Amino acid sequence: MTDSYLIRGARPLGGDPTDLLLRDGRVVEIGPGLSAADATVVDADGLIALPGLVDLHTHLREPGREDAETVATGAAAAALGGFTAVHAMANTDPVADTAGVVEQVWNLGREAGRCDVHPVGAVTVGLHGERLAELGAMADSTARVRVFSDDGKCVSDAVLMRRALEYVKAFDGVVAQHAQEPRLTEGAQMNEGELSGVLGLRGWPAVAEEAIIARDVLLAGHVGSRLHVCHLSTAGSVEIVRWAKQKGWDVTAEVTPHHLLLTDELATTYDPIYKVNPPLRTAADVEAVRAGLADGTIDAVATDHAPHPVEDKECEWAAAAFGMLGLETALSIAQHTMVDTGRLGWADLADRMSVRPARIGRVEGQGRPLATGEPANLVLYDPSTTRVVDATESASLSRNTPYAGRELPGRVVATFLRGRPTVLDGKTA
């Protein structure tokens, strides 16, 4: 047994085939025709090598809803999807609003060992939107929290949002806002538009997202803080973020794989597998978020992986939970919507799914170049194959994937976390 791996014939960022030697957690040599007698050889002929993916937005449900997902199962699903680091959202039970809870999640991630699990801290106590949680304590804890979010709920109070943006500057943190004006979205079920009127489902208007993003970028500009916009979903939101970036404000944004692919037409089935927050939008919005991701207005693809038990989706639309799985299909969806369409090259995709998310989350040792001396976090991916998604095969405890039965391109063959395989031959190693 060795801790050395010799990857043969991989194409870093889709470039020319070469060999990579991983040893002691680092990439120690890159070049054609390498040999190392003590190393385990991994045949990567034709596979693309990318830096390990980093997810800014994952729901791992532990503590509290271990029937839907645990840190261990979620991290396993992440590794199978090519991720070497994920950010675990704070809406657990208890809420991750204290140093104690974030350290627990951090430790669970370390024990699982499948990928780095970075807890996101709640902005407000209990996600109630009333007073700030102890952000500094979470930042100073062993979990070293840098991303703060009330995800699932919007920090709608303008003063509280301003204070949070200012306060996290002390430790280079970022506030990741779930942009949803609460009064405009009471009881909302799907995108407000032609279809919501016909289907009789209460509308979630684009303006409810855009109004909060507009306010927040202005606040971030005013106080000179870092703002990250979670799961942006509308054409108008892309425009606002583009404008804020032109102003030179420190604003970043993410889009989910499902908002890159799926539209509100799917609500006509009344099947809540397609119920998600923010809701699936129109084809014009899908086009706008793809364009925004291509030109860099949107910095990152983030999964918003949201596991739910079967009974929370096998029911009436309005009774169902919001959210869908995403970790194991994210790279395939990104290939399908961005690479296969010619909008992004593999290097750009690595930028949006690894480099920039790592930078936004201030995650050390992730999102690094595939170069000698760097930490050996990488994924080997076969873009030439296709597969039909089978929900029952997921490593997640939940089955709520909207892609079941769909043919998607690509397959993660291997994932390495600091030189050790977490996935080999497409299976958990």
Added chain:
Amino acid sequence: MDRHLLSAGDLSRDDAASVLDTAEEMRALADRPIKKLPTLRGRTVVNLFFEDSTRTRISFEVAAKRLSADTINFTAKGSSLSKGESLKDTALTLQAIGADAVVVRHHDSGAPHRLAHAGWIDGSVVNAGDGTHEHPTQALLDAFTMRRHLGDLKGRRIVIVGDVLHSRVARSNALLLSTLGAEVTLVGPPTLLPVGVESWPVEIRYELDQALAKCDAVMMLRVQKERMNASYFPSAREYARRYGLDARRMALLPEHAVVLHPGPMNRGMEITADVADAARSLIVEQVTNGVAIRMAVLYLLLSGAPVPSSATAGEFGPESPPESAETRHQSDPTAEEVAS
């Protein structure tokens, strides 16, 4: 006709005509001393009501009984539904019992659609009103009622007034009436018209008086109490003034025009008492016609064939199963009465 009736939009012009024609035959039955047919003997119709409803539930129950079906009522109160049983488990129970048709009223839009398409049950599903989505049998009985008074609805001008946003009756009517060739105008305050309504096959107006002068029928929608405190309009009084049908507005209608309301009414709000009780108001007749329409729908869904319009007294009876193609071809559900 499809196996289910979920949306008025699923009905082709021929389907709709077939329901209305069959209902005409069923309606004739109501005037006979013995109002029962053997058509659905041995079939089980379940009324699954998750939401309070008096007239619709009773209407479906009477319709099923007049067709000799066995009926079972599941209502939210006093059943497993009030104990939080899921829609799926309820459906599996009904499947195990052997329900041939499930008539479902539900507070959530799309619940009948889920019931029909999730693979939980094999029987036919009839939407008896789902959330703010649709109420197709109400639209059919409205069309039936108007047709009896106005003749063919092609080219007829129908004005629907009020809370279109939350109205399943308005959605189903807009779809069915335009299928039947009528010209539909929706009138209401902009707050109570859904986003995207301009893509519906209707005309939109915010002002009522002008719409009334040339219309053949006006249908007033119920305005629910909870809308009054949600800023959809400033006050009940202002709503009644701008969108209520009172004697002055009724006088603007052409001589032949009729007034409908799906009930239950808020007298004094969307309709005044003198209009509700006027000769041209068809509100009570709508209820009578509701039974005939629901008989027609259950008959067509469960026996699977329209009644040929040329059919006269046939050999339809208890010994002739409705599934038989030959029987179906010459069957006339009203041809033979059976003592109960």
